[in-house]
Amino acid sequence: MTEAPAKADLLIVSRGPWLTLDSGAPLPRAGAAMNEVGERHDLALAIAGERILEIGPREEMLARYPDAGPLDLGHRLVMPGFVDPHTHPVFNRTRELEFEMRNQGRSYVDIAKAGGGIRNSVRSLREVDQETLEEQLERRVAAFLRLGTTTIEAKSGYGLSLEAELKSLRAIKEVARRTPLDLVPTFLGAHEIPDEYRDDREAYIRLIIEEMIPAVVREDLARFCDVFCEEHVFTVAESRRILEAARRAGLEIRIHADEIESTGGAELAAEVGAWSADHLGAISAAGIRRLGEAGVIPILLPGTTFFLNLDRKAPGRKMIDSGLAVALATDYNPGSCHTRSMPMIMTLACIHYAMTAAEALSAATVNAACSLGLGQDRGLLKAGYRADLIALDLPDLRYLPYHFGGENFVSHVIKNGRLVVTNDAAQPS
Numbered sequence: 001m002t003e004a005p006a007k008a009d010l011l012i013v014s015r016g017p018w019l020t021l022d023s024g025a026p027l028p029r030a031g032a033a034m035n036e037v038g039e040r041h042d043l044a045l046a047i048a049g050e051r052i053l054e055i056g057p058r059e060e061m062l063a064r065y066p067d068a069g070p071l072d073l074g075h076r077l078v079m080p081g082f083v084d085p086h087t088h089p090v091f092n093r094t095r096e097l098e099f100e101m102r103n104q105g106r107s108y109v110d111i112a113k114a115g116g117g118i119r120n121s122v123r124s125l126r127e128v129d130q131e132t133l134e135e136q137l138e139r140r141v142a143a144f145l146r147l148g149t150t151t152i153e154a155k156s157g158y159g160l161s162l163e164a165e166l167k168s169l170r171a172i173k174e175v176a177r178r179t180p181l182d183l184v185p186t187f188l189g190a191h192e193i194p195d196e197y198r199d200d201r202e203a204y205i206r207l208i209i210e211e212m213i214p215a216v217v218r219e220d221l222a223r224f225c226d227v228f229c230e231e232h233v234f235t236v237a238e239s240r241r242i243l244e245a246a247r248r249a250g251l252e253i254r255i256h257a258d259e260i261e262s263t264g265g266a267e268l269a270a271e272v273g274a275w276s277a278d279h280l281g282a283i284s285a286a287g288i289r290r291l292g293e294a295g296v297i298p299i300l301l302p303g304t305t306f307f308l309n310l311d312r313k314a315p316g317r318k319m320i321d322s323g324l325a326v327a328l329a330t331d332y333n334p335g336s337c338h339t340r341s342m343p344m345i346m347t348l349a350c351i352h353y354a355m356t357a358a359e360a361l362s363a364a365t366v367n368a369a370c371s372l373g374l375g376q377d378r379g380l381l382k383a384g385y386r387a388d389l390i391a392l393d394l395p396d397l398r399y400l401p402y403h404f405g406g407e408n409f410v411s412h413v414i415k416n417g418r419l420v421v422t423n424d425a426a427q428p429s
Contacts, residue, residue, distance in 0.1 A: 008046035008053050008068035009417065011061060012078065012389065016041040019079040019397060020055065021366045021380035028297060028325035028370035034362040037397065038380070044070070045078075047387040050416040054383050071419065073391045076411060077400075079361070080380055081150025081388040082342040083368035086278050086299050086329035088188075089140050090133055090168045091158045092124040095335045099307075108308050108336060109232055109260065118192040121158040121334055125168070133171040140332075141181045144340050145421055148410040150388040152181065153254075153329075153372055155226060157188030160204075162211050165189050169221035180415040184372050186254060187213070187222040190234050190242050205238055209245040217249045223373075224275070225251040229258075229265040236264045243272050252373070258283045259304075270294035276327070276371040280314045281305060288315070292324050297371040300363070301331040302348035303339050316353025326353075327367040328360065347404040357398045387417040 016039075023029075023036035044061035046053040046068060054061070062070065098116050102108065111117050125133070144152055154176075156168035169185055176183040189212045190205075197204035216222050225246030229239040243253050253272055257265025259279035266287030269277035277283075277291060278299040291298055300314045319326050328345050331337040339345070346360040355363070369379030378386040391412040394400055403409075413421035 005064050006048055006053055008048055008065040010047040011065050011068040011070040012045040012047070012073065012414065013058055013062070013070050014043065014073035014078045014391065015058075015075045016043060017077055017396060018043045018381070019077065019361065020382065021080055021362065022382045027375045028327075028367045029362045030325040031320060031323040034320060034326070034359040034367070035356055037358045037361055039397070043078075045381060045389070047414070047417045050387055052381060052383050052385050052387050055381055071412070073412065076391040077394045077396070078381075078389060078391050080365045080378065081390050081413065081415065082148050082364050083372070083374070083379055084144065084149050084152040084329050084332070084342060085276065085327055085368045085371045086155075086301060086331050087152045088155050088157060088331070088333035089152070090125070090137055090154065090156060090171055091121050091334045092128050092133070092136070093121070093334065094338065095120060098335060102308065112192075112232065115195070117335055118158065119195055122160045122164075122192070122194055125158040126161065126164050130167045130171050133168065134174050137171055137175045138179060140340070141175060141179050141183065145181050145413055145415070146410065146423070147341050147343070147408060148390040148392070148413060149340065149342055150181065150390070150413065150415050151369070151372070151374070151378060152183055153186055153224070154183040155186040155188040156222075157191030157226075160189065160192060160194040162207070162215060165212055166215060166219070166221065169216060170219075173221060180418070180420045184224070184374075185222045186224040186226050187216045187246075187251065188226045188228070189213075190227040190239070192228065192233055205242065208242055213246050213249050213251070217251065223252060224254050226254040226256060228256040229263065229268060230256070230260055231263050232260070236268050239265070240268060240272065243274075247272070254278065258287060262287070266291055269296045275373060278329070279304070281310065281312050283314065288319055288322055288324070292322060297325050297327050297367060299327045299329050299368075299371055300349065300353065301329055301337065302352045303345050304331045304337040305352065306348050307337045313352045316349065316355060320353075320355070320359060325367050325370065326359075326363050327371045328363040329368065343400055343409075344404055346401040350401045357401050360401055361397060387414060389414050
């Protein structure tokens with residue numbers, strides 16, 4: 001006797017293509033395996049609660065789950081929701097004036113040294129209360145969902161005082177409670193040296209280690225601790241002290257590394273066992289080798305390189321060819337990259353790093369999830385995984401990075417098994 005199937009709450013049906021990312025290759029997907037996207041056609045996916053119950057041939061699944069209300073997506077492309085593993089969404093004001101200043105010849109570092117950049121955002125964020133930050137953040141995360149992103153890593157880092165950093169992380173925690181989007185919180189008190197400590201950076205580092213980190217841990221406000229490791233911000237030695245203190249306190253580690261200059265940030269990420277090393281525009285050959293040896297996931301941020309108009313780009317092609325499991329992220333923030341669009345990031349990755357569309361998709365889904373320690377939970381379509389998936393009005397995967405900066409092709413977003421976004425007007429041109 002055939003065992004009766006478990007009850008399904010929803011059945012997603014599409015002629016496809018389906019990009020399941022379930023190729024059977026080990027996680028995270030590295031090297032050549034990044035081209036394996038598990039493309040199939042004429043499937044249906046059964047959801048029970050927040051999880052994928054089963055995925056299989058369309059007609060068989062319709063017969064197997066006759067009582068589940070089907071959502072027929074026609075011929076739409078179906079894939080996992082995007083995972084964005086590097087964002088800075090908690091800020092008060094945007095910095096469009098600095099964008100214009102850069103376009104008139106001022107560099108990002110020059111603006112920062114003159115009191116702009118991150119310190120500009122710090123002064124602004126300290127002026128507002130937590131409720132205001134929550135209202136702003138809730139609007140911003142809704143836009144992520146509309147663009148097909150179902151999980152983001154969300155950093156603090158525009159407070160740079162005990163009170164303001166806690167305010168930022170509390171806002172993330174509260175908004176995560178009331179929005180469908182998953183926010184994975186990261187403490188980034190070591191984002192910059194604030195104005196009041198410019199003449200005593202050691203005192204600020206002690207504040208991070210002795211007061212901020214313990215307070216963050218006491219309130220369970222973050223999973224990760226990050227540091228902006230760069231010569232004009234925190235040196236390798238300073239970054240090591242902060243990250244080791246965070247690890248002793250129970251936080252996991254991420255690093256902004258080698259964005260502007262090759263300082264050994266990637267090697268530090270390998271040394272301390274970070275989940276990821278991010279930016280890497282100036283990574284050395286030794287840094288690439290050490291990331292591979294340590295299993296650290298490089299997160300590349302091509303939107304930042306583009307927005308800052310930098311000549312030097314991360315050697316993404318070399319990393320993939322070296323067998324690294326590359327991930328992609330927006331770096332959404334008010335100063336150096338003001339976009340929430342992972343499709344736009346895929347376009348830039350294909351151009352800047354000579355990625356195939358399949359490699360870019362793996363980097364924006366399953367590898368991004370792995371960089372957050374969530375590779376066994378989301379980032380691909382498979383029984384037992386979280387039911388986070390999106391439908392797009394696109395004919396095939398290659399069209400996704402091909403068309404940029406125009407319409408939003410995401411027609412449906414299913415998050416935790418629930419339909420949370422419908423945009424039936426989405427049409428390819």
